Amino acid sequence: MKGAPLKIGFIPLVDAAPLIIARELGFAEEEGIDLELKRSASWSALRDLLYVGQVDAAHMLAPVPVAGALGLGGAGVPLSVISVLSINGNVIGLGQELAYELRNKGHNFSFLNAKEAGKALIGSINDEFRIGVPFPFSMHAELIYYWLSEMGLPAPLGVSVRTIPPSVMVDALKAGEIDAFCVGEPWGSLSVENNVGTLLLPTCAIWKSAPEKVLATRTAWAESEPVLRDRLIRAVWRAARWLSDPSAHSLATEVLSRNEYLNVPAELIGRALSGNMVISAKGEERKIPGFVRFYEGAATFPWKSQAEWIGDRLASRNGLDRAKGREAAARTFRSDFYRAALGGTSAVLPGASSKLEGALSQPAVVTAAQGQLELEADSFFDGQIFEPSRT
Template identity: 45%
Template sequence: MTPVSAAFLPLTDSAALIVAQALGFAEAEGIDLRLIRDTSWANVRDRLVYGQVQAAHMLAPLAVAVTLGLSQHPAAIAAPFKLCVNGNALTLSSELAAALDPKPRNRIDDPIATAHDFAAAIGLHRRKPVIGIVHRFSSHALMLRYWLGFAGMDPDRDILLRVLPPSLMVEALRAGEIDGFTAGEPWNSVAVAEGLGEIVATGAGIWQRGVEKVLAFREDWLEANPDTVDRLLRALDRAAAWCDDAVNHSRLADLLSLPEYVGQPAEIIALALGGHLPLVRGGDPIESPDFLFFHREAANFPWRSQALWIYSQFVRWGMSTSDPANEAAAANVLRSDVYRRALAGGSTPLPGASMKLEGALGAPLAVGSDLGTLTLGSDRFFDGRVFDPAEIAAYLESFKPAF
């Protein structure tokens, strides 16, 4: 057995890693997968960068940021497997949410109107709203910026962004230290269940099938251990498919609820797994089948174009400079070549391309794959923009004079 240590945070989207270990998928590939539960993304990052673990459940933008030297000690990170698609939400305190559309479902169904409502609510709130984010370099924070910028807000001026571990968001909301937060499940549903907040937007509503968490390695370790990486990816592929099967959701929720994993009630975890999202305490959950999923529609494929969208947002918000070397380094973080190598000849279809126009699909579309065809779902941004990875400069220019 080959030992592999992997750090993770207590989030529903860590499911594939947990299932790979707990249900024997890793063992079947000769991997002794040792999971290390941590509390913050900064800790996970440091464990990986300094070699305490060989792999990590990681925010996709954080993997890019570390590679570009934007987040603590620079190190080349390789992410050959996406652990999920979407899965985060914006939860506001009941006080702040009261300034938005009184019908909670309308807020989710119309993210454009909700963004404008939120912009108007900022000036009426008792203080500049303090919104918790899990890390500066998170998909949650980038999608929040993208959404707020559409409504003419500058997230660095009009609100205060406070970094907190996901597991501390609910307590910070309870204490009045923040007025809302954006995080992955189950923490939004926990806040709703405790009557502390209301879900007003989802990551899937801002960017359908947007990039979220990845399995990350140090690039040098990945290149030195190709067989181990391939076996681990095959185990995760099987685990992710198991997680996506509705027949397994009850058992998965029970597993994740254990204190060594997510440690929250199974009935709350099960909501997002089944595509049910509770918006307000006591209200009926809405149906949101694309809120979070783990395997279907090439969910685990690391599109290089999504790494470049992340890079474009870093440049847009002044986190990185526009530079050909940075662009190339960012694109190389999501390693579609390694994914294809590991899963070649298996039952999971492999897309024929490594980049695509992000946001171009408004309906399911059959695309080429090694097994014939593969259907990809709608990946639209809420504002209708399309990101062409070959035209990053023009894309960024289109946001001016916005923030």
């Protein structure tokens, strides 16, 4: 029996996995919904498809709905985040020339330490340094700005940041249009595989729990379709839980690698899921536990404080009132919808909907709505702690 049809847009990236798995492994069907997945070529196109109702929900960069709420970009259609889809999962990579320069100056490519990597990078570039990110409103851009600025290179002022879609990133690096990139998997690994790039750092080394992709809908849709909305949230949550089991990875990579989804070899996709990254064409391996997270530590809970962090950064960079920006941002992350959908299930929901961001350097057990919940480490590389306006 077919369930209620829902059209969901996605961009070919490893972190679209919860949506693809929800469809292919039957989690959507169990919830009585039939997901039609529509692949999109660019983030702005996907956002616009969502605006005009060509898709009901979309795989989206966490800062896009927030930027819209602040009046930055887009056509002004209010969007709501009904669930986070993934935490972390991006890599910063360098062109071979620049990587060679860093090695020459003694950098060890530990793929671990944001301070050392930042120092080595800043010591090897000149005024013309160009870095590609997939979209102006992305965690890629935010984390690059945060990292470089804290390291003493004012960004975006002091560097040339270019918008290049993920699928074009490797070609842009090869063509010499950029010197470095920050991109989601599998595109970083593909640059390694094609001997075009060397990976310098995973973005989780900058912020250990950065909300990366979200599940976004038009606010009007989320409010007028509570039944479908709740089913969708649950189906995606169940898919995420399935994905968190390492024994599921080989099947997950096979499914994701299909033509209609990512259309890249399964082995490249497996690197991100297992956290066993290969950082250079020489085959140097680095183990990054929690490279991308879909489930552990309430990964998909839409924390208002995450939205506020993004809103605060966007407002301050664009000369907007920061308090208002935070408030508008927090309203887009609908922890109320998430709670409504998962309330009666075995999901452990946090007691609060906002928390200090960056306070945990180690996993910690906190009080949940019922029982206890283990949160993952969420510290920033420079130890800053972000305090949301309401806790």
